[in-house]
Amino acid sequence: xxxxxxxxxxxxxxxxxxxxxxxxxxxxxxxxxxxxxxxxxxxxxxxxxxxxxxxxxxxxxxxxxxxxxxxxxxxxxxxxxxxxxxxxxxxxxxxxxxxxxxxxxxxxxxxxxxxxxxxxxxxxxxxxxxxxxxxxxxxxxxxxxxxxxxxxxxxxxxxxxxxxxxxxxxxxxxxxxxxxxxxxxxxxxxxxxxxxxxxxxxxxxxxxxxxxxxxxxxxxxxxxxxxxxxxxxxxxxxxxxxxxxxxxxxxxxxxxxxxxxxxxxxxxxxxxxxxxxxxxxxxxxxxxxxxxxxxxxxxxxxxxxxxxxxxxxxxxxxxxxxxxxxxxxxxxxxxxxxxxxxxxxxxxxxxxxxxxxxxxxxxxxxxxxxxxxxxxxxxxxxxxxxxxxxxxxxxxxxxxxxxxxxxxxxxxxxxxxxxxxxxxxxxxxxxxxxxxxxxxxxxxxxxxxxxxxxxxxxxxxxxxxxxxxx
Amino acid sequence: xxxxxxxxxxxxxxxxxxxxxxxxxxxxxxxxxxxxxxxxxxxxxxxxxxxxxxxxxxxxxxxxxxxxxxxxxxxxxxxxxxxxxxxxxxxxxxxx
Numbered sequence: 001x002x003x004x005x006x007x008x009x010x011x012x013x014x015x016x017x018x019x020x021x022x023x024x025x026x027x028x029x030x031x032x033x034x035x036x037x038x039x040x041x042x043x044x045x046x047x048x049x050x051x052x053x054x055x056x057x058x059x060x061x062x063x064x065x066x067x068x069x070x071x072x073x074x075x076x077x078x079x080x081x082x083x084x085x086x087x088x089x090x091x092x093x094x095x096x097x098x099x100x101x102x103x104x105x106x107x108x109x110x111x112x113x114x115x116x117x118x119x120x121x122x123x124x125x126x127x128x129x130x131x132x133x134x135x136x137x138x139x140x141x142x143x144x145x146x147x148x149x150x151x152x153x154x155x156x157x158x159x160x161x162x163x164x165x166x167x168x169x170x171x172x173x174x175x176x177x178x179x180x181x182x183x184x185x186x187x188x189x190x191x192x193x194x195x196x197x198x199x200x201x202x203x204x205x206x207x208x209x210x211x212x213x214x215x216x217x218x219x220x221x222x223x224x225x226x227x228x229x230x231x232x233x234x235x236x237x238x239x240x241x242x243x244x245x246x247x248x249x250x251x252x253x254x255x256x257x258x259x260x261x262x263x264x265x266x267x268x269x270x271x272x273x274x275x276x277x278x279x280x281x282x283x284x285x286x287x288x289x290x291x292x293x294x295x296x297x298x299x300x301x302x303x304x305x306x307x308x309x310x311x312x313x314x315x316x317x318x319x320x321x322x323x324x325x326x327x328x329x330x331x332x333x334x335x336x337x338x339x340x341x342x343x344x345x346x347x348x349x350x351x352x353x354x355x356x357x358x359x360x361x362x363x364x365x366x367x368x369x370x371x372x373x374x375x376x377x378x379x380x381x382x383x384x385x386x387x388x389x390x391x392x393x394x395x396x397x398x399x400x401x402x403x404x405x406x407x408x409x410x411x412x413x414x415x416x417x418x419x420x421x422x423x424x425x426x427x428x429x430x431x432x433x434x435x436x437x438x439x440x441x442x443x444x445x446x447x448x449x450x451x452x453x454x455x456x457x458x459x460x461x462x463x464x465x466x467x468x469x470x
Numbered sequence: 471x472x473x474x475x476x477x478x479x480x481x482x483x484x485x486x487x488x489x490x491x492x493x494x495x496x497x498x499x500x501x502x503x504x505x506x507x508x509x510x511x512x513x514x515x516x517x518x519x520x521x522x523x524x525x526x527x528x529x530x531x532x533x534x535x536x537x538x539x540x541x542x543x544x545x546x547x548x549x550x551x552x553x554x555x556x557x558x559x560x561x562x563x564x565x566x
Contacts, residue, residue: 002489071564117527140527150501159544166508171525174506175484178498180491184484184505192529272498324556331557332564372544380547391552405552409560 004183011186015300018189018196020113023301030439031430032446033302035309039245042206044105046249050210052108056136058100059210061092063218063362068332073352076410083228083352083359087345088215089366091337095132095164096125096368098211102238103129103197105207110195111137117194121185121299123147123158124282124340125367130197131168141170142194144185148176149275156381157281157340160372177275182299199236200298200305208242209249215362216250226252227360231344231351234259234314235287237295237305243364244310256312260347261288263316263415264399276385277400279319279378283343288314289417293425308426308451315414318397320389320404321346323375324412339375341367350414379403423451424461431465439467472515472538479508479540480523480533507531508540 001009016022021041026033044052053059066085073082093100107130110118117140120130127143134141143165147158154174162172173188175181189196198204212230219227230247232240244257262284267274269286278284292314295303325346326339345363352361371377379389388402394411397404406412430447439462447458459469472478485503509523515535522532 004485004489004491068564072560075563075566142527142529148504148506150498150504152506154544156544159542163542163544166526169526171507171509171527171529176501176504178490178494178503180485180503183491184503268495270494270498272495272501323553327553327556328560332560371542371546374546375553376546376550377544379550379552389550389552391555405556409563 004180007183007186012301014186014190015196018119018194019198019201019300021201021300026302029443029446031433032443035306035449038202038302039206039304042202044206046209046213046246049105049206053101053104053207053210056104056133057094058104059093059214061214062089063087063215063222064089064335066333069328069349070352072328072332072409073349074357077353079353081355081357083355083357083361085348085352085361085363087363087366088211090211091341091366091368095128097129097341098208098239098365099124099126099129100132101207101211102126102199102204103133103207105203106130106197106201107133107137107139109203110197111139113195115139115193115195117141117192118197119143119185119189119192119194120197121181122199123161125161126199127161127170127172128164128168131165131170134170135168140194141165141168142173142188142192143170144173144175144181144188146177146181147174150176150272153276155276155281156372156377160370177270177272179270196299198298198300199238200300200303202304205238205242205304208238209246211364212243212246213250214246215243215364216247216252216255219360219362223360225360226255227362228355229256229258229351230362230364231258231260231348232364233283233341233343234261234307235282235284235291236298237291237303237307239364240307240310241305257310258347258351259288259307259311259314260344260414261285261314261316262322262343263318263397266398267400274400276381277387279382279403280322280340283340285316289422292422294429306450308423309449311419314417314419314422315347315351316417317343317346317414318394318404319399320397321394321406321412323379323403324406325349326375335366336369338367338369338373339378341365346412347414350412423453426451427458427461428465431462431467434467437467438470440470444469472511472517472535474512474514475510477508477539478511478521478523478535479506479537480521480531481506481536482533506536507533511535
């Protein structure tokens with residue numbers, strides 16, 4: 001057995017020590033577990049989460065109406081109408097993204113449990129958020145960051161994340177491409193004894209609930225009603241899950257939950273070649289689709305991020321369209337924000353055109369911008385890595401080969417992912433985990449909640465997979 | 471000669487190609503998994519030599535020195551012609 005395989009055998013033991021949750025106690029049937037029980041055991045109700053976040057300057061971010069972008073949408077809309085588009089300016093959080101909401105609760109939990117430090121495996125904004133919160137709580141912080149290809153060429157966005165974490169005094173371990181980032185991270189957790197501030201823990205997801213709750217509260221205050229839809233960038237599923245749970249807790253039950261990801265189909269996430277052929281390191285289909293169809297692929301045994309429970313719709317957009325919207329946001333609304341954080345905004349621009357003028361659509365986040373985290377360095381980097389950048393029809397986009405900037409706002413659109421197909425994939429993955437061809441009633445109930453399919457439909461699919469109901 | 475206490479970046483091979491995960495593309499599998507960590511070197515050393523360093527959080531690790539006083543070089547870069555018309559075009563559309 002290789003040293004990689006040897007350590008991975010101890011994976012569960014290391015993770016459990018670093019997170020302090022006994023996942024076994026939530027298991028119920030042959031494949032089901034008590035999700036609400038896991039979330040309840042976070043131990044901080046929404047009010048307490050709000051208090052913790054208030055204490056560290058997280059949350060209560062502005063909800064800004066994008067009047068000029070709405071006007072633009074109406075000008076190009078086939079009907080001449082479009083919903084009013086608003087954005088929740090999450091870049092106002094201490095480290096510049098909604099990830100502060102997650103980190104504030106994870107790090108608070110680490111402090112409460114007496115850990116001396118926190119760790120996170122991330123190439124994204126989450127590292128900076130954890131480092132920032134660690135400083136406030138007097139804990140040390142170590143971040144494992146997948147940064148370079150084998151030529152030691154670094155994605156500008158990731159180089160900036162590493163810089164920011166070091167700017168907070170954290171230690172950053174920069175790695176070359178590969179899923180063995182996790183192996184490296186496990187070794188660090190074992191050696192340091194630090195808390196694993198996992199993106200998939202119930203603490204982190206609970207921290208995002210206030211985002212959804214605030215959106216409902218702010219809309220009621222401003223318009224006397226709930227928004228028709230909230231558009232949320234989706235990767236690992238925590239963003240969608242937390243926001244949706246917050247909206248539901250606020251009673252905004254009719255608000256549609258729409259996930260959005262940048263389409264990077266065709267690119268392999270573990271490829272040394274493809275790594276620097278993309279301009280987005282998160283919020284894309286490379287994470288989005290695998291995690292929607294198999295949430296428990298997370299580092300923790302049971303992920304608290306379970307987007308298929310909440311998604312009403314899941315759309316994709318292209319890299320070029322997100323860059324276009326980033327420029328539009330600056331030029332039309334005077335808001336310079338990081339490109340990755342505008343994935344759901346460009347989706348909302350297209351989706352708003354399906355609604356009447358009095359409808360309200362909320363874009364759930366923005367992120368900070370700067371060197372590396374900006375369309376100029378990203379487009380230059382793309383060109384330097386053999387990607388063809390041109391102005392034209394976004395439908396010509398081939399991830400890894402070109403980036404097409406829309407030649408006119410009317411060319412901006414979204415592509416709907418097949419929700420039925422995703423649910424069927426989820427079911428197939430769930431069934432594959434069964435050790436024998438049997439499922440219990442509690443499993444049917446669980447699968448129905450997981451996929452929003454009726455119990456009858458779940459039973460039908462299980463039968464198609466030759467599963468006996470006992 | 472790099473004096474003790476200098477901020478350096480050290481490289482370490484975490485996994486040689488033979489020890490890498492099996493379910494990854496060939497182009498990745500044939501390269502070693504490497505890590506780069508920054509810290510203050512704990513003894514006098516040379517570029518290319520192995521040394522122990524103390525990181526930002528006081529952790530001691532070791533590796534081969536690849537850079538002395540490593541900085542941050544990511545920036546904005548050249549003018550990008552392809553985005554030059556976006557704002558102007560949008561403003562003209564909404565002005566009509």
